[in-house]
Structure formats: structure tokens, C-alpha cells
Amino acid sequence: MAEHRKVYLNGEFVSEQDARISIFDSAVMFGDMVFEMTRVYNHEPFRLRHHLERLYASLKVTEIDPEMSIDEMEEATLKTIEVNKECFPKGLDFQIMHNVSRGPLPNYVRLFPNGIKPTVTINCWPLIWHLGPHAHEYETGIHLVITPQQSVPARFLDPKVKNRSRLYYQIANLQAEKFEKNASALLTDENGFITEGTGNNFFLIKDGELFTPEGRNILRGVTRGAVIELADELGIPCHETNLEPYDLANADEAFITSTTIAIMPATKFNGMEIGDGKVGPMVKSLTDAFSEMVGVDIVAQAKEYMEEAGVSI
Ligand SMILES: Cc1ncc(COP(=O)(O)O)c(C=O)c1O
Known part of the structure; x- marks a missing residue:
């Protein structure tokens, strides 16, 4: 091929x-x-x-x-x-x-x-090698780790510009992996507010409402935009606001978004469970709505690719 x-x-x-x-x-x-x-x-x-x-x-x-x-x-x-x-x-x-x-x-x-x-x-x-190895995580959820490496403030290098000066993301990835292999880095800004992952945007769910960091110190993801639209269609209130690790520790559910993975649930944060530690109902319904919008069952597709990529879990 x-x-x-x-x-x-x-x-x-x-x-x-x-x-x-x-x-x-x-x-x-x-x-x-x-x-x-x-x-x-x-x-x-x-x-x-x-x-x-x-x-x-x-x-x-x-x-x-x-x-x-x-x-x-x-x-x-x-x-x-x-x-x-x-x-x-x-x-x-x-x-x-x-x-x-x-x-x-x-x-x-x-x-x-x-x-x-x-x-x-x-x-x-x-996409088989991007999705296949992560297929099981749509069911187990990923582990998010807040890294010592923080986001670069927009006034120094604007993350809204999708650029290849990504050394600090790489350092964050290495730090997250040291915490736990396969953990996913979650960055904060200089005030300690959550910004984004090293290749994804972040959402949490509390009391049936959706929260995501405002678009200031992040890359404004196309998938993030699509999820905000979907939430609106589904009648789920969505707030773009400052979020602290404390808010994540007390969230019911959380997930990340990016072009390749679409919506990926997170069930652990810094070693502790998010909510009951299982993929929650709201992440599931957003994932179903996303699959319907794009005409592909994103979880089933990742599973198919798992076999094609020769991944055994
Ligand atoms: C730093 C960062 N944040 C967020 C995203 C998600 O953006 P999108 O949904 O447009 O893929 C990406 C995608 O690569 C990214 O690199």
C-alpha cells in the first residue's frame, strides 16, 4: 500500500x-x-x-x-x-x-x-495506526495527567496558530508517560487553569452540563466546535469557561476531542477516578450523536482498525 x-x-x-x-x-x-x-x-x-x-x-x-x-x-x-x-x-x-x-x-x-x-x-x-491502538479506550476511557510542563501563553506563542513548534507538547507527553504508560497529558496555563491536551481539546460534564476551557490559550479545535454545536442541538448547556484541576476531580464525566479520535472518554485523572470511573451516559450519547452526524460508527471503526493494525490488547 x-x-x-x-x-x-x-x-x-x-x-x-x-x-x-x-x-x-x-x-x-x-x-x-x-x-x-x-x-x-x-x-x-x-x-x-x-x-x-x-x-x-x-x-x-x-x-x-x-x-x-x-x-x-x-x-x-x-x-x-x-x-x-x-x-x-x-x-x-x-x-x-x-x-x-x-x-x-x-x-x-x-x-x-x-x-x-x-x-x-x-x-x-x-487511520488504522492512529485509531486501532486506541480502540479499547473508547470503552475503558483514558487516564489524563496534569503535567508540570504547562501551555505556552498565547502572548508568547499563540496556540490558536496550529504550528510545528511543539517541543513543549512532546515534553508534556514524556512526563505523562512517566506517570503511567499510555496516560494522556493535560496542560494548564500559568494561572493553573486547564487548557488542552497535546493534540486535543478538553471537556468535562457536571450535573448534566458541558464545560470546556474558553478559546484563549488553546487551539480552537474543529472537533471542539462540532461538539459544541451537537450539544446545542441536543439541548445540553455548554459553557466555555475557566476550569481548574479541582473541577475535573469533581466532574461526573470527561472527554477529549480531536480530528482523528473524534470523542474519547477520560475515566481517570492523576490516578483518581472521574465520576464512577466508567464511561458515562453523556459521553456515550455525544459519541452516538457524533457518529450519526459523520455517518460512521467511530467506536466500531476503531475496533475494525485494531484488527487491521495487528493490535492485541
Ligand atoms: C494542541 C491541539 N489542541 C487541539 C486539537 C484538536 O483540534 P481538531 O479538533 O481541529 O483536530 C489539536 C489537533 O491536532 C491540537 O494539536
Whole structure:
């Protein structure tokens, strides 16, 4: 399968193995790159335009000029899907990753006779390895651990910009794993308020209402937005507000959201149970509503991928 996948790289399609960027690229030198992660459900991209709008907002803030309009980016994305369609038989969904940097640094221009151009890549990658290993966690829930590594305040590096300067997320992941293998990092801001995970947004449920950190020191997730809309449709009050670890300790239920996993329940926090320590009814009904919205049973799909990924729990 891998041999056939093609990556859009600066206007051309190259095989995945040959999709490389220069060691002098600003992305490598400074982590100076913005990106997006979209996924398909039944091969249909979910909210692609939302993701591209967020990509272009990130490009604007970082002053990276991709030298293509958002419509051209959308066209290139659809073309990438088309070029790769043979690699994804029915039932095999995939993620779509956009990476855009300023290109090689000007000091190294002599290595690039055609001049310095932004680096733009788009690729499709099967979701089996992202979802398969986590399938059982839709039933057991994950363990969230507040890490010593905190979020970088928006005034220093705005997390609303989906960028590749992610060293602090990586450190948080390592700290969470030291607490317990497979634990998931949950970050706080400098005032101790919960912000987000290292690749996901956070929600808790208390007395039948939904609470999520306000959109200030976080990446405003597309899935987070979809869940807030769903809650509205289901008549569940949803509050965007400051939340402390204390609130999580006393929550009835909790979950995280992201493009690939959609909604993932959390049943433990810093070694203690959330609510009764089981996946609760409200997370279940939001997950069902989400599955209905996208036309794919997200838990069943992850289980299917577990077998395909050769994961045994
Ligand atoms: C730091 C961070 N927060 C939240 C999210 C969730 O965003 P989305 O739902 O758009 O995938 C991500 C996704 O990668 C992320 O990296």
C-alpha cells in the first residue's frame, strides 16, 4: 500500500518515500511551519473548508505566504485525495495532512537555483495506526495527567496558530508517560487553569452540563466546535469557561476531542477516578450523536482498525 501513496510536494506528486524537505528549511531550523489535520469519514473530508480556513489564519499570523489561494489549496487537496484513491479501499478512512513553511532560509539560497519558495505538502495517511491502538479506550476511557510542563501563553506563542513548534507538547507527553504508560497529558496555563491536551481539546460534564476551557490559550479545535454545536442541538448547556484541576476531580464525566479520535472518554485523572470511573451516559450519547452526524460508527471503526493494525490488547 505504502509504495503507491503519493504526496503533493510544491505542486508535484511524488511517492511518499521521496517526499523530503531540505535540512535548511525554516521548518527544520525554527519549527517555522504551520499545519492542518483533516480526516475523512466514508472517504468524505469532514469540514475541510474549516480546516483550510484555520490553516490560512495560521499562515496570516505567521506571515508565511504559501503562494496559493485557499481555493487553490482546496483544489490541490481534492486532487491529492483523487491521486491516492486506489490506496484506500472502501472502509479504509484516512487523514489529510497539510504542512506549510516559509521554505529554505535565505542564507542557503545558492543551494536553490530556482530561488526560495514556500514548502507546501499535502498527504493522505491511513487511520488504522492512529485509531486501532486506541480502540479499547473508547470503552475503558483514558487516564489524563496534569503535567508540570504547562501551555505556552498565547502572548508568547499563540496556540490558536496550529504550528510545528511543539517541543513543549512532546515534553508534556514524556512526563505523562512517566506517570503511567499510555496516560494522556493535560496542560494548564500559568494561572493553573486547564487548557488542552497535546493534540486535543478538553471537556468535562457536571450535573448534566458541558464545560470546556474558553478559546484563549488553546487551539480552537474543529472537533471542539462540532461538539459544541451537537450539544446545542441536543439541548445540553455548554459553557466555555475557566476550569481548574479541582473541577475535573469533581466532574461526573470527561472527554477529549480531536480530528482523528473524534470523542474519547477520560475515566481517570492523576490516578483518581472521574465520576464512577466508567464511561458515562453523556459521553456515550455525544459519541452516538457524533457518529450519526459523520455517518460512521467511530467506536466500531476503531475496533475494525485494531484488527487491521495487528493490535492485541
Ligand atoms: C494542541 C491541539 N489542541 C487541539 C486539537 C484538536 O483540534 P481538531 O479538533 O481541529 O483536530 C489539536 C489537533 O491536532 C491540537 O494539536
